[in-house]
Amino acid sequence: MIKEKYESWLNCPAMPAELLDLLRDMDESSMRECFYRNLAFGTGGLRGVLGAGTNRMNLFTVMKATRGLGAYLLETFDRPSCAVSYDSRIHSKDFAELTAAVLADMGISVWLYPALMPTPMLSFAVRRLSASAGVMVTASHNPARFNGYKVYGADGCQITLEAAEKIQKSIDSQLDLSDTLPSFSGYLSSGKIRYITDETVEDYYRAVLSLRVKESSCPLHVVYTPLNGAGNVPVREILRRLGNICVDLVSEQELPDGHFPTCPYPNPEIREAMELAIRKTLETGADLCFATDPDCDRMGAGVRTGSDVTLISGNDMGILMLDYLCRNRRNDTALPPVVVKTIVTTEMAAALCREYGLELRNVLTGFKYIGEQIGLLETAGQRDRYLFGFEESYGYLSGTDVRDKDAVNAVLLLCDMAADLKEQGKTLLDRLQELRKEYGIYVQRLLTYEYEGEQGALLMNRIMSELRAPLDSFADPRFKNASRIDYLNDDTGLPKSDVLSFELSPSDKVIVRPSGTEPKLKAYLFTNAASENAAEHNLDLLQEMIDRIADTKKRTAD
Template identity: 40%
Template sequence: MSNWEKVYQEWKSFSNLDAALKKELDAMKDDPKALEDAFYKELTFGTGGMRGVLGPGTNRMNIYTVRKAVNGLAKYLLDNVVNVKDRGVVIAYDSRYMSQEFAVETAKVLGAYDIKAYVFESLRPTPLLSFAVRYLATAAGVMITASHNPPEYNGFKVYNEDGGQMVPEEANQVITAIKEIENELMVPVLEREVLEEKQLLNWVGKDIDNAYLDQLIHISKLDQQAFEQNKDLQIVFTPLHGTAHDLVIRGLEQLHFENVEVVKEQAIPDPEFSTVESPNPEEHQAFTLAIELGKKNDADILLGTDPDADRLGVAVKDKNGGYTVLTGNQLGSLLVDYILSHTDPVTLNNGRMIKTIVTSELGQAIASSYGVETINTLTGFKYIGEKIRQFDATGETFVFGYEESYGYLISSFARDKDAVQAAVMACEMAHYWKQKGKTLLDVLDDLYKKHGYYQEGMTSLTLKGKEGSEKIATIMDEIRKNPMKEIGGLKVEKTEDYLSSEQLLVDTGATKVIELPKENVFKFLLDNNSWVCLRPSGTEPKIKCYYGVCGETRDGSEQILASLKDTMDQTINQIIG
């Protein structure tokens, strides 16, 4: 009997197994491949938490794997953070299946350690959870969400006492504590009634929403007169069946945006996300209903937030009466320019813009033109939050942070990407330029003409299950062992292996240490200011390949980009056969 089969038998014979999970397990009994995938490993707890398919098994999201993770978190907090029991942990959740149940399970495990839990009474966005950690001064925060994953997924994200996602140093200690627990079925819990009686479970209402909105109003860059004017920008908004509706609408009202239409079919929370193929504003199909309503209302701008409201997508009316969906890099570059052009130059002297290593270099070019230094981090907003925390000690000033995957942060009262802040600022920016007779597409063209025609792309290959994980590992191993000297006709000038923290100058063989945490990422720096970067996802069964180019013309940049993609597609296909 293999190891996974032993674990399966333990679950099958556990007398107190949750009834719904027992029923699912019984239905799988004649499918050894499905059983192996559910039990062959433990669900990975990464630097931000864990995410997986719902169902029975150690490789699935269920009350037992959640309890095991919380138990490890509780032990970590008690060993490393002061006044944990009194300060407690704040917990929020989104609209997915089992989200509220997992939030309560989190409180039940914390309660067994006499640690208070503050649980939101209804679903809330991720950025509000980040804000709540800071507002309530809790020892940590937990967000139950799988972000924009398909309906069968859920997840568990952990935030440190600063309101940022846990960084590797912290997460590794939590992982160590989790691994000390041999049997996830036996994690101690206190029942809800006992928690409430002992005041270890406290329900959180609208007070934190209002405190967040009090901070949100101050992100505006308009002068007082312009701020107080009613704005004629025509806005269409879809929360894609998620958590953003109330805060985005109230945030826009505070800035006197009166013409906001919500896509009614997508305004109601729905764990099936029944009107979209994927509840991801990065996917253009997510804007289908918003575009229909936009055309009907002659809207200037369309806003789409993912289910937990940490990502924002924007589409802008074009000259032909249709709508162009901006990439995350394009919207980020526009926001960099707008924010810095409306910030006191004295502040900019010590200002820092933060982006990730796979985010467009256009943002850095714009920031440099305002005299602002750019700091690059690894992929993941946790690293941007970590940098902001360091600024508290160094005296540097955070002016903006973003990543290509539609995540933006304007003000550091939250410490994770914030689609509510971004939605409000995107509308203010569109209104400002409309008053000048320009659309955001016009402004983007101006930025290209000034700084160069930066173009970016990303391809994603999904490889599910045990075999998929092995194929992803093979791709990364082969790229490292036999790095290419040329990609798409462009010479490789440098390689950067973030797992070994080594940058290699190809011509001379000279090496340099990369001063960033170790991560399974490999980047090629090419001539003509182009680059290619390979990165397995930390939360999904995917490997992603990112591209960036800068040409003298739009057509020239697009041709280089296409050539890079073709070469990498062929290379990856050859590796995995």
């Protein structure tokens, strides 16, 4: 079967020369990895390694997914339409133009940004243009060898499980290959594909600027890096309009470049991605530095502390932003304002919400569930109640015009907050310490275990199955006395999801789940303690326990 698929690709008349060269160079092992399955489509769309084959991101897998999306739109809407955007990754523009052409070929109206634009601007465009759907070509913060394809619904959120299953069914009914690729230039000339105008871009900027809760004239010196991604233009434009920000750019990472030459893993969650920004911050004496990932939906930041820069975790940044919004919000809603976080995000949010009289809603991992809560408030005529949503993986949103995490929005909050604190003679770190003294020290650690290929997928499934065994069968006594929530099989009031949560003590918790977009198992460790040293010690003990469970050296996948 694998050999047959390989031969059909090798002999396809429409196969580009680049993919043909990759096919001809494959050994048997590579062939199996590239063809043993079709690249899976889910609520996160597609994501995979660039290359030839059914299990790789390429023109044919993108075309097949787009035909599935188009069939779903034609079945669901009377006059379907779609907005499309792309980031700086290798072949992102090619995949975006092919997506637009395939949809136009199916009779669906298409709007396309004429240049790379961030994920939040795609979500905004879907809503502003009243499109039936949106497609963002990106692999977010993955290494350069990846690309992906996110699909959005008419509400501006990533698609629901029901929609993903219908699209997958349409994808499965198609042949793998096509003899021809539709002409983007032809459909653009005919008007069936239209470029998104500057008016929509300006509307987005105005929407972001409307989210300011307290303006400050205090000068703030920052270093910014877009990590060679899509954030360069919109982030700098917002900073320019704030008026009090002096910006130094990391020139090596300023312009779009899908190879990410100075940052192989363009993820602002890790220090390696921030190294050039940190260096420039120390050289220039800037107050702080920050980075946005390639599709500009995540933001990571650090504060200069003498001769070093201290990076702020996603959890701590979310808490700082929530505190800033609470201290400066207008009390003009009859019902309590709503804060939304994911189940793997810090429990310190609960303490702040109790203090400020806010309603806290916990949702599954994935910002689409935060966007969904905004939609529910909107349906109930209570959209103004939404205050803030955040997740530990550096995603934040304080407005409702976008229904996904928005790093441009986050940059605005960060700079206004930092300038406000600077005016008081404080830094973000000073305020964080004040909050810890008031509410306690909540810390968290993310562990990631990679399981590549077919055998890796089997091993991940096996580990999750073992974690669902009776608690009294666990070797570790801490598990024997734990309480467990199985989000796949228990009635949690949330959508079914392959996630397990173990409360080991009143202060210690572990959540385990497979990644929805990468061949990885993720474990989230939570604790709170009286001191930072005690909290870190607790995390070390939790990590030793989880490392033993996820140890692949002594395991084999049957």
